[in-house]
Amino acid sequence: MDIRQLYQDVIVDHNRSPRNFRRPETIDRVAEGYNPLCGDKLHIYLSVVDGKIADLSFEGNGCAISIASASMMTEALLGKDESEAEALFKDVHRMLTESDFAADPAKLGKLAALAGVRDYPMRVKCASLCWHTWLAALTSTGAEAATARTE
Amino acid sequence: MNQPQAASIKDLPDFAAIRADFPILEQQVHGCPLAYLDSAASAQRPRQVIDAIADYYRHDHANVHRGVHTLSQRATEAYEGARESVRRFINAASSKEIIFTRGTTEAINLVAQAFARTTLKPGDEILITWMEHHSNIVPWQMVCEQTGAVLRVAPINDRGELELDAWKKLLGKKTRVAAFGHISNALGTINPVHELCAEARRRGIATVIDGAQALPHIDVDVRSIDCDFYAFSGHKMYGPTGIGVLYGREEMLQDMPPWQGGGEMILAVDFEKTVYNELPHKFEAGTPNIAGAIGLGAAVAYLENIGMEQIAAHGYELMRLASEALLAVPGLRLIGTAEHKTALVSFVVDGVHPHDLGTIADHHGVAIRTGHHCAMPVMQRFGLPATARASFGIYNTEAEIDQLVAAVRDAKEVLG
Numbered sequence: 001m002d003i004r005q006l007y008q009d010v011i012v013d014h015n016r017s018p019r020n021f022r023r024p025e026t027i028d029r030v031a032e033g034y035n036p037l038c039g040d041k042l043h044i045y046l047s048v049v050d051g052k053i054a055d056l057s058f059e060g061n062g063c064a065i066s067i068a069s070a071s072m073m074t075e076a077l078l079g080k081d082e083s084e085a086e087a088l089f090k091d092v093h094r095m096l097t098e099s100d101f102a103a104d105p106a107k108l109g110k111l112a113a114l115a116g117v118r119d120y121p122m123r124v125k126c127a128s129l130c131w132h133t134w135l136a137a138l139t140s141t142g143a144e145a146a147t148a149r150t151e
Numbered sequence: 152m153n154q155p156q157a158a159s160i161k162d163l164p165d166f167a168a169i170r171a172d173f174p175i176l177e178q179q180v181h182g183c184p185l186a187y188l189d190s191a192a193s194a195q196r197p198r199q200v201i202d203a204i205a206d207y208y209r210h211d212h213a214n215v216h217r218g219v220h221t222l223s224q225r226a227t228e229a230y231e232g233a234r235e236s237v238r239r240f241i242n243a244a245s246s247k248e249i250i251f252t253r254g255t256t257e258a259i260n261l262v263a264q265a266f267a268r269t270t271l272k273p274g275d276e277i278l279i280t281w282m283e284h285h286s287n288i289v290p291w292q293m294v295c296e297q298t299g300a301v302l303r304v305a306p307i308n309d310r311g312e313l314e315l316d317a318w319k320k321l322l323g324k325k326t327r328v329a330a331f332g333h334i335s336n337a338l339g340t341i342n343p344v345h346e347l348c349a350e351a352r353r354r355g356i357a358t359v360i361d362g363a364q365a366l367p368h369i370d371v372d373v374r375s376i377d378c379d380f381y382a383f384s385g386h387k388m389y390g391p392t393g394i395g396v397l398y399g400r401e402e403m404l405q406d407m408p409p410w411q412g413g414g415e416m417i418l419a420v421d422f423e424k425t426v427y428n429e430l431p432h433k434f435e436a437g438t439p440n441i442a443g444a445i446g447l448g449a450a451v452a453y454l455e456n457i458g459m460e461q462i463a464a465h466g467y468e469l470m471r472l473a474s475e476a477l478l479a480v481p482g483l484r485l486i487g488t489a490e491h492k493t494a495l496v497s498f499v500v501d502g503v504h505p506h507d508l509g510t511i512a513d514h515h516g517v518a519i520r521t522g523h524h525c526a527m528p529v530m531q532r533f534g535l536p537a538t539a540r541a542s543f544g545i546y547n548t549e550a551e552i553d554q555l556v557a558a559v560r561d562a563k564e565v566l567g
């Protein structure tokens with residue numbers, strides 16, 4: 001298989017210039033994600049207003065797959081309500097792990113570019129770390145950083 | 152002495168013929184010839200080792216040290232013969248000093264539990280270094296928790312060399328154990344083990360050397376090094392997984408209580424009192440990894456046949472050539488530039504995360520390791536989450552270095 005199936009232009013672009021890569025001035029909810037296997041570390045900052053994701057940004061260090069995945073996730077989730085967001089997470093997760101899952105481009109948008117990751121089992125966690133971290137932020141209560149790990 | 156000398160690869164023995172001994176290397180990965188550059192994680196096995204194990208299972212297997220029947224005698228002879236081969240290979244005084252373990256990790260844990268745990272008092276100190284593999288850190292942390300001893304860590308410099316003066320200063324009145332690697336798996340640095348052991352000996356401090364990366368690359372003579380303990384793994388020196396060795400000086404081992412109890416390690420058991428077996432069996436409870444030991448013996452014979460001097464020159468030369476070729480790639484930085492170094496290169500490339508590099512290299516048939524190499528303190532020391540590491544074995548060639556460099560250039564292009 002061609003390596004560019006994995007590193008599609010969108011992914012390369014989001015890695016080179018990640019969107020919403022910042023720490024907000026006032027932190028509403030935050031979670032730290034860590035993949036001990038490769039050392040990838042992310043902070044996801046989330047603000048929910050009236051049940052909708054009003055702000056979502058991240059900072060961190062990781063491979064192109066993890067940075068691009070986080071960047072695209074922030075774009076995809078902004079403005080969504082919690083149940084829409086969770087439904088999207090489910091689809092992304094299936095896309096990353098089930099070989100016969102046909103991603104619906106209408107639902108997944110740019111995120112569909114990550115479908116190639118499922119052919120690289122060692123890299124799936126790179127793409128899913130930000131999503132687990134986002135979920136930890138969503139379900140966190142205080143201002144203390146919640147943590148997510150790819151076990 | 153221990154530093155391999157530069158030599159032109161053309162002057163070395165026929166390493167192409169050596170390569171032909173390794174059947175696993177004759178394969179394609181993603182349509183490219185496999186360039187296996189991950190021998191520091193685990194080396195491949197030559198036919199001679201594979202055959203020795205298969206022959207043993209086909210013809211000679213039985214339990215050791217137990218039966219009077221023919222197969223048991225053959226198995227025992229082969230197992231003890233492997234011990235003698237290892238003794239000769241590292242120049243130990245007696246085969247009683249060669250204890251078979253599962254690997255380096257188990258060997259270090261054995262010293263930590265049977266020696267350090269039983270002798271250390273609260274406030275005593277164990278000195279390690281910043282460049283250790285986790286298996287030469289965690290067992291000592293556990294002993295510290297169990298005994299109240301304190302772990303001290305000697306610093307390394309920006310080239311990835313142990314800071315000798317600082318290490319010596321840390322050898323204090325309370326230091327009981329000094330543990331250090333012979334060759335760093337993350338940086339390639341060769342430590343001056345003779346000097347370290349002499350300093351420790353002068354102060355009556357026990358020395359424990361993690362030799363996992365040294366055995367496959369340089370001549371190791373435990374009596375010349377004058378260490379108390381020396382640990383290594385079969386699978387890094389072209390032998391099987393699941394077998395390794397703890398060398399311990401006989402006086403030290405005699406004084407240590409057994410670590411695990413069971414069969415093999417006893418002479419007589421009654422419920423009042425059990426009499427422990429002689430060395431080395433006192434430390435080999437249970438049925439051992441007989442085939443593993445025999446495979447290790449075959450690996451030792453294989454290395455002896457080529458000659459460690461030649462092997463050392465080859466590993467050093469590949470490291471030198473790879474460093475030169477990689478440094479010609481813009482934005483590439485070597486991590487670990489010790490003056491005394493061999494057999495591997497650790498590096499990072501601007502704009503390319505090591506994991507992406509690893510995946511792209513794999514598409515070129517190049518197997519390299521990416522990550523923290525089980526040496527997270529080393530990564531912290533250099534402020535990096537991970538590096539890419541190409542490590543060399545006796546079967547690697549200059550052409551494979553070219554293949555690696557092409558893969559690195561392609562990764563830059565894909566991610567550029």
Ligand SMILES: Cc1ncc(COP(=O)(O)O)c(C=O)c1O
Nearest residue numbers: 254255256284286336361363384
């Ligand atoms: C320097 C060093 N020490 C210890 C080990 C652990 O060896 P093993 O996993 O065979 O016990 C390794 C191998 O990963 C190593 O490179």
